[in-house]
Amino acid sequence: MARLRLMGAFTASYLFEGGAVWLYLNRDSVHWYIYAAIVAHLLCGFSFVLFTVAKPRALPGIAFYYPRIAALFSLFLPVIGLVGVSVTLFSARIIMKSYGLAEDYKEKAYEGSGTDIDLPTDISEFLYDEVDVHPIADILSGDDMEMKRGAVNLLRRIGSAEAVSLLRKSLSDESSEVRFYAHTALTRLEEDYADALDKAKFRAERYDSAQSHAELASTYRNYARSGLPEVNMQEQSMASACEHWRIAVFKDQENKDYLMRLAESCTENREFNEALHIYRNNLNDPDLEMESRLGLCRIFFEIGNFIALFNEVEQLRSRPELKSADPFKTLIYNFWIKSNPAEDEIKSENFAEVDYEFG
Numbered sequence: 001m002a003r004l005r006l007m008g009a010f011t012a013s014y015l016f017e018g019g020a021v022w023l024y025l026n027r028d029s030v031h032w033y034i035y036a037a038i039v040a041h042l043l044c045g046f047s048f049v050l051f052t053v054a055k056p057r058a059l060p061g062i063a064f065y066y067p068r069i070a071a072l073f074s075l076f077l078p079v080i081g082l083v084g085v086s087v088t089l090f091s092a093r094i095i096m097k098s099y100g101l102a103e104d105y106k107e108k109a110y111e112g113s114g115t116d117i118d119l120p121t122d123i124s125e126f127l128y129d130e131v132d133v134h135p136i137a138d139i140l141s142g143d144d145m146e147m148k149r150g151a152v153n154l155l156r157r158i159g160s161a162e163a164v165s166l167l168r169k170s171l172s173d174e175s176s177e178v179r180f181y182a183h184t185a186l187t188r189l190e191e192d193y194a195d196a197l198d199k200a201k202f203r204a205e206r207y208d209s210a211q212s213h214a215e216l217a218s219t220y221r222n223y224a225r226s227g228l229p230e231v232n233m234q235e236q237s238m239a240s241a242c243e244h245w246r247i248a249v250f251k252d253q254e255n256k257d258y259l260m261r262l263a264e265s266c267t268e269n270r271e272f273n274e275a276l277h278i279y280r281n282n283l284n285d286p287d288l289e290m291e292s293r294l295g296l297c298r299i300f301f302e303i304g305n306f307i308a309l310f311n312e313v314e315q316l317r318s319r320p321e322l323k324s325a326d327p328f329k330t331l332i333y334n335f336w337i338k339s340n341p342a343e344d345e346i347k348s349e350n351f352a353e354v355d356y357e358f359g
Helices: 002-025 033-051 061-076 080-095 101-112 123-140 145-158 161-170 176-207 210-225 231-251 256-268 272-281 289-302 306-318 327-337 341-351
Strands: none
Touching: 002 033, 002 061, 002 080, 033 061, 061 080, 123 145, 123 161, 145 161, 145 176, 161 176, 176 210, 210 231, 210 256, 231 256, 256 272, 256 289, 272 289, 289 306, 289 327, 306 327
């Protein structure tokens, strides 16, 4: 309807402007033609206001700003203004892409959405994706060129660390075609991450909110765990992830999810003291107890302190069963508390006199 009103306004304005020109050219015939020409020219400009509805919030462009800009040009630039604004608007609708307010709104809407904390919501889907990698490895070791090309494309879509590892191995394949596709897939994965990082950095610098820094931290962490960067770049990316998780936690101290993601990133970056501090401070929080205790188990396993790990597992077993909505945490929790009779027989005599405290 707004477009129809705008088209009607342009039609009326051309009729009025055409009549004004005709009256002006024939002004010598009748003395009042000059006044009629002026009135017709004024009606040419005001037709944009009369035919459109002032709803700046509903349709700010077509329904409000465009008609008023056209009215101003038509009033102050007879004939030329009307023709110029017509050509400009027509060209803009055909060859120009909208930026500015539209993109700004899109970014704000994206900022308001939840941040991907890189934990899949469906464990079955995740496991199927991981299992699918192994048949792909068999395909890549075969001789069917079409199957190998399809396998490379599928590996790029999976994008996991194991998929990237297989793509790297394909760079030394006997077939030049497979090597080309593998190189292209790795290059596109790098470009995808680079593009995601650029966008996340832009939002973090522009909005400087907890949400934007959490998004940037998550992107850094995903890139570090993808298997794409070299060791030095991987360490740098994980350190950047920790830094931005800290900023997100500082800006939104009530968000427990950000705090746990910071602890996970610190563990992966081998900043164990900070991760231990976070997990131990949240052991008494019912919502975070399971994740905190599992985090402690992971840290003790990473540093090779199996005595402390044994004691922490005993703490898990002695407490009431913990629940979590995250299937991964539940799976890991069940793994740690699974009873082992042989271990139960020797645990007291081997570890009874051990007292361990980390740093």
